[in-house]
Amino acid sequence: xxxxxxxxxxxxxxxxxRSQAPVQQDAGEPEKKCPNCHKDIPISKLxxxxxxxxxxxxxxxxxxxxxxxxxxKDSFCEMYSELRSGNPLDFPGYMEKLETVQVSSGENEAVVxxxxxIGGQKCCIFVMDSYFMMGSMGSVVGERITxxxxxxxxxxxxxxxxxxxxxxxxxxGLLSLMQMAKTSAAVKRHSDAGLLYVAxxxxxxxxxxxxxxxxxxxxILAEPGATVGFAGARVIEQTTKKTLPKGFQTSEFVQExxxxxxxxxxxxQKKLITDLLKIHNGG
Amino acid sequence: xxxxxxxxxxxxxxxxxxxxxxxxxxxxxxxxxxxGDRRYGDDTAIVGGIGRLNDIPVTVIAIEKxxxxxxxxxxxxxxxxxxxxxxxxxxxxxxxxxGRPIICFIDTSGAYCGVGAEERGQGQAIAENLLEMSTLCxxxxxxxxxxxxxxxxxxxxVADRVWMMQNSVYxxxxxxxCASILWKDSELAEKAAASLKLTAEDAKTLGxxxxxxxxxxxxxKAFYERIRAMLCEELEELSKDPELVGKRYDRFRRIGTKVEx
Numbered sequence: 001x002x003x004x005x006x007x008x009x010x011x012x013x014x015x016x017x018r019s020q021a022p023v024q025q026d027a028g029e030p031e032k033k034c035p036n037c038h039k040d041i042p043i044s045k046l047x048x049x050x051x052x053x054x055x056x057x058x059x060x061x062x063x064x065x066x067x068x069x070x071x072x073k074d075s076f077c078e079m080y081s082e083l084r085s086g087n088p089l090d091f092p093g094y095m096e097k098l099e100t101v102q103v104s105s106g107e108n109e110a111v112v113x114x115x116x117x118i119g120g121q122k123c124c125i126f127v128m129d130s131y132f133m134m135g136s137m138g139s140v141v142g143e144r145i146t147x148x149x150x151x152x153x154x155x156x157x158x159x160x161x162x163x164x165x166x167x168x169x170x171x172x173g174l175l176s177l178m179q180m181a182k183t184s185a186a187v188k189r190h191s192d193a194g195l196l197y198v199a200x201x202x203x204x205x206x207x208x209x210x211x212x213x214x215x216x217x218x219x220i221l222a223e224p225g226a227t228v229g230f231a232g233a234r235v236i237e238q239t240t241k242k243t244l245p246k247g248f249q250t251s252e253f254v255q256e257x258x259x260x261x262x263x264x265x266x267x268x269q270k271k272l273i274t275d276l277l278k279i280h281n282g283g
Numbered sequence: 284x285x286x287x288x289x290x291x292x293x294x295x296x297x298x299x300x301x302x303x304x305x306x307x308x309x310x311x312x313x314x315x316x317x318x319g320d321r322r323y324g325d326d327t328a329i330v331g332g333i334g335r336l337n338d339i340p341v342t343v344i345a346i347e348k349x350x351x352x353x354x355x356x357x358x359x360x361x362x363x364x365x366x367x368x369x370x371x372x373x374x375x376x377x378x379x380x381x382g383r384p385i386i387c388f389i390d391t392s393g394a395y396c397g398v399g400a401e402e403r404g405q406g407q408a409i410a411e412n413l414l415e416m417s418t419l420c421x422x423x424x425x426x427x428x429x430x431x432x433x434x435x436x437x438x439x440x441v442a443d444r445v446w447m448m449q450n451s452v453y454x455x456x457x458x459x460x461c462a463s464i465l466w467k468d469s470e471l472a473e474k475a476a477a478s479l480k481l482t483a484e485d486a487k488t489l490g491x492x493x494x495x496x497x498x499x500x501x502x503x504k505a506f507y508e509r510i511r512a513m514l515c516e517e518l519e520e521l522s523k524d525p526e527l528v529g530k531r532y533d534r535f536r537r538i539g540t541k542v543e544x
Contacts, residue, residue: 088489088539089480093465139539146536168433168455170465173479174491177455178538180434181441184413185532192418208455210406211394211434216414230406230434231396235460239396249401259404 032059036225052266058223060203061266062105063112063129066162070270071116071125078114079151080144085109087171088139094171097133105131109140110165113148118160119274121281124152127162128209130202134166137208141169142179145213149186149197158196158277163214167207180212187216196280198273201228201251201260219276220260221269222251228260288476291483292458294450295430296392298355301502303345303388304330306428309507310514311336311343319370323403326367328359328391331374333383337515342378344371344439345388348429361430362395365408368438372412379419384518387425387439392457394435409438416441417535418528422521424514427451427483427492443521443531446494446513447483448501453491454481490538 031040036057050069051059061069067076087094102108110132116125126148128135135141145161152159168176190197199217204227211230214220222228229249237244247253251263264272294300307314311334319325331344348361355361371387378385394405416423425442431453447453456464458476463469480486483495496513500506521527 089478091478092474142539170456170461170479172539173455173481174453174486174489175539177433177437178491178535180437181413181417182535182538184410185417185441185535188414188417189532191414206406208434211409211438212413213410215404215407215410229401230394230409231401236396236398236401240398242398244398248398254404257402257404259407 050266056224056265058203058225058266060130060164062131063107063127063162066127067112067114067116067125069266070127070160070162070273071118072120075117076114076125077116078112080113080147081108083109083140083143085138085140085172088175089171089173091171091173097171101131101133105129107132109144110135110137111141111144113144115151115157118270118277121274121277122157123277124148124157124159125161126159128164130164130204133169134204135164135209136166136169136176137179137183137212138169138172138176139179142176142182145183146179146186149183149190153186153190153193153195156193156195158198158280159190160198160200160273160277161213161217162200162202163205163209164202165205165207165209165214167209177208180208183213184216187213191216191218196277198276200264200269200273202226204228206230206232206249215259219262221262221264221272222254222260224251224263224265226251228254288479288482289458289473291450292430292452292472292476292481295452298348298350300429300450302349302361303347303390303428305502306388306426306507306510307332307334307343307345309504310511311341314343317374320366320373322369323366324364326359326364326370327357328361328363328395329367329371331370336384336386336511336518339515339518340381340383341518342374342383342385343388344374344385346391346436346439348390359395361391362393363391363435364395364397364400365403365405368394368408368412371439372415375416375419375423379421382421384422384424384522385419385442386514387423387442389425389427389431389436389439390429390451391432391435392430393432394438409434412438413441417532420528422518422524422527423531424517424521426496426510427453432457441531441535443527443534444494444517445492446496447486447492448496449483449498451483452481453483453486454479 034053037055201222314334316332349355349358423442458472461475462471
């Protein structure tokens with residue numbers, strides 16, 4: 001499996017994925033280096049290929065870009081965008097961090113929610129954004145996702161969710177931790193109502209999001225080569241003082257160990273999700 | 284102020300504090316330990332079984348750290364593997380089947396970080412507990428008796444009532460981990476401890492726990508008797524409540540809703 005050989009650029013988590021930010025078009029044809037095959041890809045080609053390199057490497061993608069890619073034209077109707085983070089613990093530097101990230105990411109929080117149609121199938125959708133504090137889950141992320149599952153249960157709609165997250169948001173302390181329980185309870189109610197939830201795990205899906213709604217879907221898909229795990233690889237290395245096995249905590253690794261249903265290339269996702277929605281909607 | 288929060292962290296980690304097994308021995312009559320998750324193995328960091336609270340049959344689950352170096356090593360320092368959480372869930376489902384209330388004692392720095400834990404789905408195991416505990420139709424009371432470390436603690440704390448010992452702590456991340464990630468300096472753990480609002484008083488103010496238990500006579504007969512009496516009283520009330528599961532949902536639903544519009 002060549003995909004197992006993906007090398008993760010080490011600085012991505014540290015830079016909050018900003019090294020992957022869509023490069024603005026300027027004079028000439030700017031290029032972006034693929035961290036897997038190390039080839040330079042012209043930006044226009046990268047965008048035309050939905051941020052996937054010819055070698056199969058999937059670059060990270062902003063939430064709205066993904067919504068544009070997955071949902072039917074003009075069908076997405078955003079919900080809960082009015083909910084904004086405060087600084088409930090008066091955590092040092094949090095407000096300033098939020099303000100900076102809101103400008104740099106163009107989002108006001110780490111998840112975008114709403115209703116949409118995918119291949120003509122009506123559903124609720126949430127898409128997390130790695131460019132907003134590495135998709136960390138604070139109160140607003142928890143509240144938006146919980147509200148979305150409640151709305152979906154009330155209106156008997158399936159939920160499609162794209163996860164990307166470094167885990168809980170430290171700056172919201174216990175309130176952040178409790179979002180794991182809150183979102184899980186909402187997923188359970190939606191599930192008990194007999195409704196479908198499809199999750200697509202994208203790079204990286206870790207920590208408190210893995211240990212809650214990412215792993216609670218009826219059908220769990222993942223993008224090739226994504227980091228999927230609970231504890232951070234570096235923390236594990238430090239704790240156990242052991243070298244990690246090759247391909248540890250990738251989509252391929254978690255599929256091999258039985259924790260996800262399928263790995264799906266970005267170009268195949270819309271078709272597969274449409275099909276899954278149709279099958280669960282009477283065929 | 285910051286020193287105070289970090290002092291609490293040190294107290295919560297003190298290996299002289301009563302551990303899960305101490306609480307089980309002193310509060311419940313005729314405890315019968317039940318092992319294994321029926322899937323992979325038996326995790327020594329989590330002790331589970333059935334016992335009697337006065338005359339009420341209950342299911343008891345405790346994360347156990349041990350006191351001595353030897354005990355602590357045998358208990359993996361109270362850091363459960365996925366099979367521990369799966370054992371706990373198996374026993375909780377059994378409790379639901381037989382209509383027994385569930386009492387959990389929590390004391391962990393967190394779910395274990397290791398290759399095997401990841402291979403066996405640590406995240407999935409915790410997620411499943413959160414999902415399933417939210418609708419178990421028997422009363423659940425969870426007591427944080429030492430460290431309440433993140434998802435590994437929450438996986439036994441989706442309860443109707445969560446109580447904390449006066450010097451226990453409950454946090455999304457260890458103060459050292461937080462300082463190291465945010466400020467690249469684990470020496471700033473004191474500042475992180477204060478910022479994280481992880482003391483029992485903080486948790487109560489945030490609406491995350493209902494009650495703080497005094498430690499003034501910790502470890503004495505009177506101490507355990509007092510906890511036994513509180514548990515009995517609380518279970519009597521919870522057992523009569525026809526809206527138990529709905530109220531548990533609301534208990535977590537309202538946390539973190541005060542967000543600015």
